[in-house]
Amino acid sequence: MLLIIFALFGFTRPASSQDVNALLRAVRAKIEQVRDYTADARLVIDVSFMKVPPSDVKVYFLRPDQFKIIKQGGISILPKGGLNISLNALLQDGNYAAIDAGTIKGQRVVKLVPLKEGGDVVLTTLYIDEAPLLVRKAVTTTRNNGTFELDLDYGHYAGYALPDKAVFIFNTSGYKLPKGLSLDYDPHGNTNAPPPPSDAKGQITLSYARYTINKGIPAGIFQ
Amino acid sequence: MRIELWKIYRKPRTYISFLAIAAMVWLIQLGLYADGENYIRFGMQSLTASFDLSGKILNGYLVCFVILQTFLMQVPLLIALVAGDMIAGEANTGTLRLLLTKPMGRGELLAAKFAATFVYTVTLLLWMALLALLGSLLIFGVGDLMIMRNREMDLLLSGDVPWRYAAAFGFAIVAMTAVASLAFLFSVFAENAIGPIVSTVSAVIVLTILSTMDIPFFNRLKPYLFTTHMIGWKGFFYTPVPWHDIMGSLAVLLGHILAFGAVTWIVFTRKDILS
Secondary structure, three states: OHHHHHHHHHHHHHHHHHHHHHHHHHHHHHHOOOOEEEEEEEEEEEEOOEEOOOEEEEEEEEOOOEEEEEOOOOOEEEEOOHHHOOHHHHOOOOOEEEEEEEEEOOEEEEEEEEOOOOOOEEEEEEEEEOOOOEEEEEEEEEOOOOEEEEEEEEOOOHHHOOEEEEEEEEEOOOOOOOOOOOOOOOOOOOOOOOOOOOOOEEEEEEEEEEEEEOOOOOOOOOO | OHHHHHHHHHOHHHHHHHHHHHHHHHHHHHHHHHHHHHHHHHHOHHHHHHEEEEOOOOOHHHHHHHHHHHOOOHHHHHHHHHHOOOOHHHHHHOOHHHHOOOOOOHHHHHHHHHHHHHHHHHHHHHHHHHHHHHHHHHHHOOOOEEEEEOOEEEEEOHHHOHHHHHHHHHHHHHHHHHHHHHHHHHHHHOOOOHHHHHHHHHHHHHHHHHHHOOOHHHHOOHHHOHHHHHHHHHHHHOOOOOHHHHHHHHHHHHHHHHHHHHHHHHHHHHOOOOO
16 A cells, blocks of 8 residues: 555656646746837735825836836835745746645646745745646745735736736734834724724725837836 | 914014014924935834835925924914913003003904904914925925834825925914914913913913823813814815815814813903903
8 A cells, every 4th residue: 555655656656746847937038028118007005004096107127027106296015025026937947846735727737846945935836727827826825924915917918928917915913013103093083093904905906008028127216 | 363463473582483483484494404325214214124115205295394393382382472462461551441441342352362363373374384385495406205103104296296285384374273262262261472472382282282192081071172183184185085084173172272262251351441
């Protein structure tokens, strides 16, 4: 019996891993078509304690992991960490060990365990649409910034593996706003608002209108 | 009323308020112009630990908001300086009895004096708006306004801010008129201006402390204190705007103005004027 289990583990696991690695290499090759991009997008922030109206922003990306959102003439505010996690950086050779976690709803589930110790990312789970080689969803657990979920919808730029819409979901309990320095207006005398529940989720949606791909990024954007 | 206005604006004391506001506004603007980025960095320290911020946070709208918050205690003092003098000042100089020999009722005299006090209150706030808002916009430019509250943050787009300031200054006129009417009331009881001015400022300080203390016993009192509602102007900068609360606050403030005015009228029309 033990021999049978050993045989199954010994022969099927490497074969599956190899498939997964080949799939990841193909996904990475597709992603790496894009060296940089600038995109016009609509940013919608849905976080209970942040009252931020939807705004039009410019998104800048430079391979492997430089990412910035700028609102012309205004203020942009985003949670630290999650949005900057780049699939490009995650999928670099030698950065991870891939584990095949099967198929769910027609999507290949791959878990990436970083090989380098001490990094912020602890585990990433990718949901990959194998035929078009597109990552539909990524769930990343970090050491310092909690767990993030990134849902990606593709359309016009699917050939470059660039989404039309990216929804970033995160747990808001780890985010703390400073207590206001002055008195809040509350005619009922309740000076303290209740804290958000510990399992509260925040959501940031970026709806991309158009991309400018591989045309370079203006100097100083990421400084 | 024209005579009363002339009386107000011929006194050098009146211009102390305008100079004081100009000095305070310019000092804050100068300080923020010189070292505003550090001030913002310090103020946003715990926010930037969790969030990436980019853009021009220090702009004219934010500077104006900082100025308005800082002046919460000072402006009532400047209002009381003139309103407390309206009746008591006449009594002190011995002209009140002479004034009442003129062919008009006491109520008419009170109305003229209160109307002149109101005009002074409005001009003082318009002066403040001119310096704090327009001045700050000229120096620091336009931008989105970020407001930090207890456990909440509002970000207002720059195009959505001007009407809020217009409404806030309108609200401030009502709030300061409530202070003026209290000083006006105290002025009826006194023979010189110092008493009503000090009494008004003391009342505002004590009631503001009661409004800010988070003690259950005082919490029951808070909705009835006009000082709780004086900061209602801030509500215009919240998302969504708490219209119901703001209207309630306006009603409370107007109620105080009417009540103070009615008591002033009752006392003054029955008072034995000896000076």
